[in-house]
Structures are given as C-alpha cells and as structure tokens.
Amino acid sequence: MNNIWKSAKLDFSLVKPYVKTICFTMILPLAFAAINRSLLTGISFAMCFIAMTTGYTFSITEKNSMERLYGILPIRKSDMVMGRYLYMMIMGFIALIVSLIAHPMILTLLGETVGVFDFINAAAVGIFLFALYTVFQLPGYYKLGSIKGRVFMYIPVAGFLVTLLLITKIPVGESKLLFTVIHSPVLLMLFVVIFAAAMYAASILVSIKILKNKEM
C-alpha cells in the first residue's frame, strides 16, 4: 500500500472518534440552504464548515503528543504531508457529494427548482472555496501547530465573508473571458479544477518544506 494512502488512513483513524461532530458540520448547512432557498449558499456554507474541521488532525496529534509516533514511523515526511492533504481532500469530496445530494432534495421539498447548471455551478464554487481555504490553513497548522495556529481555523469564515463581499463586485460583464467561463459549465469546472490543483501543489510544497525544517 502506498505510504501516502497509509498516512491518510492514519489521519482517518485519528478523527474516527469525532465522526459525529464532523457529520453535524455537514448537516447544519442544510438549514442555510433552506433559509436562503439557494443551493449555492448551502454548498458554500458546507464547504466552509468542513474546511474548519481540517484542524482536527493537528489538534489530536498535538493533544496526544503524537508527533513522536509520526517521528518513528518508517515513512518520508513528504508522504506524511501528502497523506494529510489526501485525507483533507477526501473529507472535502465527501462533504461536497453529501451536500450535492442533500441540499437539492431539501430545496425541491421546499418547492424550489434546481437545474443542472445550478448543480454544476454550486459544485465548482464548493471546490474552489474549499481549496482556497485549506491551501492556507494546512501550511499554517504545520508551521504553528493547532493551538498557536488556531487563527487558521477561522480562515474559512473570514474567506467566506470576503467572498460574499467580493462576489457582487466581480465585473463579469466587462471581461469576455470571465463571462464565457462563468456561463459555460465545462469551462467553469475545468478552470476550478486546474486552479485548485495549482494552489494545492504550491501549498503541499510549502507544507513539506515547513515539516522538513521543523524540530519536534
């Protein structure tokens, strides 16, 4: 079994006792979707909330002085870091899938119509926001730990508020490229995936560098 996958599995086993709390963070945004009658709002909240749980692995590791366990395992530090990113991406993916199934159901029950484009649009925004929040969070946690780096837990909240503020100010009509991307589901998703991949690549490199230089 690949060491990155083993490391991700170890992270899953760390958060196993906290599954109920994590599930709650996936259910809560349903209320926001219902109140705002908007799939986009619901998904955005869901990805914001799940991004806030990425610090769990760091907190549990710190609480139990588990950096010593990570220090003795026969695994490269880069694999450890990539394993944690993989764990976090899987959590984000699960949250997105759950939300993309549950939220349209709730909205349909409330009499709202959810079209295919709404669905793709919400998925793309969800991926983008989750990536945007977590690419800054993880290097922060690696650098400062979960206690000193608690401020990074609030990046999703701050990021969400900033997004809400900026989204109305984006000059979609003035840029032909932006207009085309936003109105084409395929291009929008492609743009989001490429942008997220680039951000993650940079974030992973920074985190690996931090961990390699860190003294435990």
Add this chain to the structure above:
Amino acid sequence: MNNYLEVRNLSKSFKGFQLHDITFTLPKGYIMGLIGPNGSGKTTIIKLILNMLKPTNGEVKILGFDHVANEQEAKRNLGVVFDSNYFSDEWKISQVEKSVSAFYENWNTQTFSEILEKFHIQPSKRVKELSKGMQMKLMLACAFSYDAKLLILDEPTSGLDPVSRDELLHILSEYIEDGEHSVLFSTHITGDLERAADYITYIRYGELFFSGGKDELIDGFRIVKGGREELSEELSKKILGIRNFSTGFEALVRTEDLKPFARLHVEPATMDDIVVFTSKRGELYE
C-alpha cells in the same frame, strides 16, 4: 553488520545548552544504558537519532542506514518507547494495531495478540484506560510485533512502580536473548541498568563522559572514605567528587589514581555514585 547503532561526533546547539561531539556505538545483541542527570542531553540524543531534531554536526547510522538519507529503511526495524504514550487516547488497542501495522511489512498480528495476552492488555480497552506501565507495554508490544531489531527507550521507567520496572527489565533481557536484537535504554535511574545493561554511555552536561562496557565503568572508579585530617591537597587533586561530613569525607576517584589513597578505606562505586559525584562539574560537595 556488527553495530546496530553508530553515533559519530553528534553535536547540537540550543540557546543555553550544547550537546557536544557525542560518539558511541551499540553492537548487535546488547543493551546499552544512556545515563546522565536530568537535562544532560539524553532525550536530545534520542531525538537526533530519530531525525526529530537536526544536528549541528555529526552522523547517525541505524542498522547500517543513514538516519536522514535512508530514514525509511533505518526506521523499518526500529522500535521506540518514550516516557509517555504516543497513541491517541481515544483509540482502542485494536485500533492501535490497525493504525500502526500498515506501516510495517513484517507486522505479525498473531505475535501482537500473543504479546497483549502475555502483558495482560485487553484489546477492547482504550489507550486512556491503561495505566502508565500498561501503556509502556503497549508501545513495546507494537515494536515486538514487527520484530524491531533495535529498540530505543527514552526514560521508560520514570513514573513506574518497582514491579513494573522489574518486569520491563525482564522483558528486555528476553528480547536480546537470541543475540539478534539490541536496546538503547535512556534513564536517570541507574539502578535499572546495574542488572540489565552491557554497555553504558554516560552524558554529563551535553558532553560524553564515558562510553564502554558497564563493568569497565564501574571498575574504573572507587569510593574512598576517611577522616577530615586525611584529606591532603595531593589527594584533593585526584578527587572527582566529594561529600564532606563533620567526621570525615567520602569521595569518588579513578581506580588508576587510587595509590595515594591506599591507607584509606576503599569501596567499589555504584553507577549512582559515579553519576552523583561527577555531576557537579568538579565542584566539591560540602
């Protein structure tokens, strides 16, 4: 390969503390005690060996592998027990196995179960429900389950009752019986090593004071006792550490320096005596 652990010229500088030029080797099939008072640098050495700290200078080879360049290979056959547990408190023992076993190709589930039974650890219990002694045994059980060739223990007996300490020493003696395993055992409770250790590395204030056979260390020093009037200036120069009483003194000297003390009462020194008397940086006890 004859040496399971080779430490060469290892140095590390911190603000206010310096580990300076530590060199020692641990041969295959033996137990080495890493001794020294609190704050002498024992845990720093272990963290440097495990690549958890970056050395200022020096190199470490674990089972023939460089501990940085070949970290994965070096740690594949390495077991480590710290003074406190390093598993998640919430894990059940079965979860500990699930989480750790994936990293070791030669993990043997049957061996793990047998050792748990031998140590009276119930797999259904959570880590936080185990006593300190049991948690130490759980860390050992993991190391034994993938047949770690080299075991590093950092102050495993601190906080343990005498029965648990005795059990640990018995386990370690069994572990090296086949001549294929070695143990580096860091402790400031030197009594633990009198029985179990073959080699001793003594660190004093970040510097290597001695590394070699246990008997060589013990034979190398003697305790001399005498009246106050018998303590001449010539004798004082040979003394490594002294305790003065109203009626006389007792002092630690090197066996090779015993000649001037021939008329005084001489006793063998214990490891405790050697550590206590030499840990005052040459200052004399009053």
